[in-house]
Amino acid sequence: MRILVVGGAGYIGSHMTKMLLEAGHRVVVMDNLSTGFREAVVPGGEFVETDLADRARLEALFRAQRFDGVLHFASFIQVGESMTQPAKYYRNNVVHTVNLLDAMVQHGVTRFIFSSSAAIFGEPQYVPVDEEHPKLPTNPYGRSKWMVEQVLADYERAYGLRHSCLRYFNAAGADPDAALGERHEPETHLIPLVLQAASGRRPAITVFGTDYDTPDGTCVRDYVHVTDLCQAHLLALERLARGAESRAYNLGNGSGFSVKQVIDAAGEVTGSRVAVVKAPRRAGDPARLVADSTRARKELGWRPRHAELETIIRHAWAWEIKTATRFARAAAL
Numbered sequence: 001m002r003i004l005v006v007g008g009a010g011y012i013g014s015h016m017t018k019m020l021l022e023a024g025h026r027v028v029v030m031d032n033l034s035t036g037f038r039e040a041v042v043p044g045g046e047f048v049e050t051d052l053a054d055r056a057r058l059e060a061l062f063r064a065q066r067f068d069g070v071l072h073f074a075s076f077i078q079v080g081e082s083m084t085q086p087a088k089y090y091r092n093n094v095v096h097t098v099n100l101l102d103a104m105v106q107h108g109v110t111r112f113i114f115s116s117s118a119a120i121f122g123e124p125q126y127v128p129v130d131e132e133h134p135k136l137p138t139n140p141y142g143r144s145k146w147m148v149e150q151v152l153a154d155y156e157r158a159y160g161l162r163h164s165c166l167r168y169f170n171a172a173g174a175d176p177d178a179a180l181g182e183r184h185e186p187e188t189h190l191i192p193l194v195l196q197a198a199s200g201r202r203p204a205i206t207v208f209g210t211d212y213d214t215p216d217g218t219c220v221r222d223y224v225h226v227t228d229l230c231q232a233h234l235l236a237l238e239r240l241a242r243g244a245e246s247r248a249y250n251l252g253n254g255s256g257f258s259v260k261q262v263i264d265a266a267g268e269v270t271g272s273r274v275a276v277v278k279a280p281r282r283a284g285d286p287a288r289l290v291a292d293s294t295r296a297r298k299e300l301g302w303r304p305r306h307a308e309l310e311t312i313i314r315h316a317w318a319w320e321i322k323t324a325t326r327f328a329r330a331a332a333l
């Protein structure tokens, strides 16, 4: 298939590009490099540097070649920032996504895989969280993702655009070959931050909240390996290509680990003692988020291959060791 990967210079999009190329698909990466990195664009496909705001360029891209599917990773992802800058989130995550969908409809491209998020559920009313759980997002980031899911349902009804919404829980880890990994500037995610503390790039890890109603008082999350997430995209795309109906899937391993457990596991993997600083809760963090991914396993045949937390951290650590000096220097420039 010829696949358009929007946001292919980012964390998950770059891993996806690598997997698609390895599976023998043709890939066009589109990215505006606002948060992604040119060097993360995996060689072997075509790279188009443009922004989803540019409808004319989008139109030209779809006119020039016929895509069998579109995978959309290009969104802003910081919950805290979305509270202070909602316009940035609604414009990019919603309006620009609608631009992309319109170009697809215009050119008869009917398969769309959307990177959604557990943030659409808000504070869980029960765990594990299945697809039917009420959608009550508590911040503009989560609302932007849930809005797009609703737009997609309407576009399917009116225009026949078929889609899969993949709701990631906590994406983590790195390419097992250490060719790619996680890089956000600024970094806000727990596992890379802990590993940056272990490698000496940061003095310590700050734990946000130690008084949650969880066994050790810190938040519990469901960490899912980035290549397992990508595998789910490939399966969802193949399923749409077989003519299946649109569907949403929750993607996680179904087991929760606390912030403290992650820090302890990182200590074991790296052999370093990570200094810990306790801090107040971060606004908008639910105590416990764990996925029920039964549907993805049954309908997509999804079998996460790197479900162990230790494996996820080990792969992320290999990437941190490989890149720490270079990225630290780049950030200081």
Ligand code: UDP
Pocket: 079, 169, 170, 188, 189, 190, 191, 193, 205, 206, 207, 208, 209, 219, 220, 221, 259, 282, 285
């Ligand atoms: N967290 C933390 N210190 C950090 C970053 C994150 O204690 O420096 C906690 C955060 O409060 C949450 C968990 O780690 O409970 C996972 O946060 P992350 O930002 O990685 O993902 P999120 O769950 O927000 O998608």
